[in-house]
Amino acid sequence: MEGVDAPTSLGELASLAAHDAMARDDLLRRVRELALKYARVRLGRFGAEDLAQDVAQEVCMAVLAAVPTYEERGVPFEAFVYRVTSHKLADVQRAAMRGPTPMGDIPDRVDESPTPEMTALVRDEAAQALSLMQQLPDAQREILILRVAAGLTTDETAAALGMSTGAVRVAQHRALGRLRTLIAELEAGDVA
Known part of the structure; x- marks a missing residue:
């Protein structure tokens, strides 16, 4: 980042992100990576990459909403991201356990995914x-x-x-x- 001295922690980025678009973009990129890795692991048994992507997106939106009021309070910003991701994952896992989602269209080609x-x-x-x-x-x-x-x-x-x-x-x-x-x-x- 050119205008910023390349903060290393998410907390530093979060503090800068309220006033610096480059810091905000870097923060969201790193939060998305963190949330996506964790979501993939937790949702792996559901075989749902799309769900992991959705969770990461929702975590980014929650972080973006929290950035303007973020204040350093001695707790790592990563802990906030982890907590938000855990809550979003719990919501997705509850929804996934309720049952399958209907398929709108019949596929045009043979399904190459793993067999049952x-x-x-x-x-x-x-x-x-x-x-x-x-x-x-x-x-x-x-x-x-x-x-x-x-x-x-x-x-x-x-x-x-x-x-x-x-x-x-x-x-x-x-x-x-x-x-x-x-x-x-x-x-x-x-x-x-």
């Missing part, structure tokens, strides 16, 4: 992974989702959860160790 069998296998594996993840404490589960599945850095995860980077690393290490133990127990049960 492949989809069932992927969903079964995803369900098994989610089942194992559900056995972790909430904080460890969120850290794994943000770090491993969404691909956030340790610093980004720490900012989003309001934790230190060291605490994130320790919790991630413990969560992965617990998952290894759970998988070994599961495999031992399948063999016997």
